[in-house]
C-alpha cells in the first residue's frame with residue numbers, strides 16, 4: 001500500500017476517545033473491508049453474549065458460574081441488590097482498612113505502624129497487584145509492597161532476609177480465591193514460621209483475601225487474623241484486579257483506587273457499544289482474529305514503551321492465554337484455541353529480540369503501547385533539540401515502520417499518561433477484547449480445565465515421594481532405582497522416581513546415593529540413618 005493510502009487507512013481506522021485521551025490504531029493490521037463485512041454476524045453474536053454475561057447469565061457453563069468483573073467497577077450493573085451491596089460494602093471496607101493502616105489506628109502489637117506488606121499469592125492473585133504496583137505506586141508510597149508468588153525456597157528466603165529486621169512492622173496479605181492453592185499455602189506457612197521464630201504473633205500481622213468458607217478463610221478465622229476480605233465466586237482470578245485482590249494492595253500503597261475503577265468503568269461503557277468501529281475492544285478482537293485466522297496462528301508481542309508498564313505483558317499473558325487457550329469449543333469440538341502472548345518493554349527489547357521480529361520467522365504481530373507524556377517537569381536535551389523521551393517515541397515509530405515495511409503487522413495503543421485511570425482503562429479494554437474474541441471463536445473464556453491436570457500430576461509426584469521415602473526407611477540394603485520402582489508397583493514411574501531421589505539427595509534429605517548420577521539404572525540408593 002502506498003504512503004497516501006496508508007495515511008488514509010490510518011485515519012479511517014483510528015479510534016480516539018477524548019474523555020480518556022486514548023487512541024487505538026489497527027491500521028497496520030492487514031485485513032480487508034470484505035473481511036470486516038464477513039465478520040459482522042459473528043460480532044452481533046459476540047455483542048449479545050457480552051450483554052447477557054453482564055446481566056448475570058451463566059457465562060462460565062462448565063463451572064456453572066456468573067462472570068461479574070464488570071460489576072466491580074459499576075455496581076449498578078450487578079444483577080441483584082445483594083450482589084451490589086457485596087461490592088460496595090467491600091469497597092468501603094477496603095478504604096477504611098487502608099486509612100486505618102496509614103493512620104496507625106491498625107498497628108502491629110509491638111510497633112506504631114505497619115511499614116511493609118508481604119503479598120502471598122500466585123497467578124491471578126499476584127499478577128494484577130504486581131502490575132498495578134509497578135505502574136502506579138508512588139515513590140513515597142506509605143507502605144512498601146513485596147511479593148511471594150512462588151514456592152521457590154530461595155525466593156522466599158531472600159525476601160524474608162531482606163525484611164528480617166522489619167518483620168514486626170510487616171503486614172502479610174494472603175490472597176487466594178480458592179484458598180487452597182499449594183504454592184500460596186507454602187508461602188503462608190513459611191512466612192508464619194519466620195514470625196514465630198521472632199516470637200511475633202502471626203495472626204495480628206495477617207489479612208486474608210479469599211472465597212467465603214475456603215480453607216484460608218477458616219484458618220484466618222481460627223487464628224484470629226486482623227481481617228478477611230471476600231473474593232467473590234463470580235470473579236475469575238485473572239479478572240480480579242478490581243476486586244479486593246487488587247484494590248487492597250493498591251489502596252495500601254496510596255494508589256487512587258476510585259480512579260482505577262472509574263477508568264475501567266469508562267472503558268467498559270465504550271466497549272459495551274454494539275458497533276464495531278466505535279468499540280475499541282471489538283476493534284482489537286477483530287484485528288486478533290484477522291491476523292491469526294481466528295486460530296491464534298500469530299503470537300501477540302506486547303511492547304509498552306514505558307518502564308512502569310513492563311509487567312503489562314505478563315499480566316496479559318495470563319488474562320489472554322488462560323482465557324483463550326482451550327482444547328474444546330463450546331460445542332465440544334476439539335479446536336486447540338489460543339493466542340500466545342509475550343513481551344517486556346521498548347526500547348529495551350529492540351536490543352534483544354526485535355532482530356527476529358524484523359527479519360526472522362513472521363509468526364507474530366506486535367502491540368505497541370505508547371505513552372504520550374514523557375515525565376513530570378522539563379526534560380534536558382540529550383542532543384540538539386532532542387530529549388530522551390523524543391528518543392523513546394522515535395524508536396517506537398521507527399520499529400513500527402520497520403516491521404510494517406517487512407510485512408509484520410502491529411497494533412498501537414496510545415494513552416496520555418500512566419495514571420490510575422488509564423491503567424484501569426487498559427485492564428478493562430483487554431478484559432472485554434478477550435471476552436469478545438472468545439465469543440468469535442466460540443470458546444469458554446472463563447474456566448481453566450487444563451491447569452488442573454498439572455496440579456493433579458504434581459500431587460501424585462509428592463505422594464510417590466512419600467512412598468519412596470517410606471520404602472527406603474524400611475529396607476536394610478541399598479536398592480537400585482528400577483528395584484525401588486518395582487517394589488512400589490510403579491515400574492512405569494521409574495524416571496520420576498529417579499528424579500525424586502536426585503532431588504532429595506541434593507537437599508540432604510536422608511537419602512544416600514552411591515554410583516554415577518548420570519547412570520540412573522546403576523545407582524544404589526539407601527536411607528541414611
Ligand SMILES: O=P(O)(O)OC[C@H]1O[C@H](O)[C@H](O)[C@@H](O)[C@@H]1O
Nearest residue numbers: 123124125176177178181237451
Ligand atoms: O487465587 P487462587 O485460588 O489461589 O488461584 C491462583 C491461580 O491458580 C490457578 O492455577 C488458576 O489457573 C489461576 O487462574 C489462578 O489465578
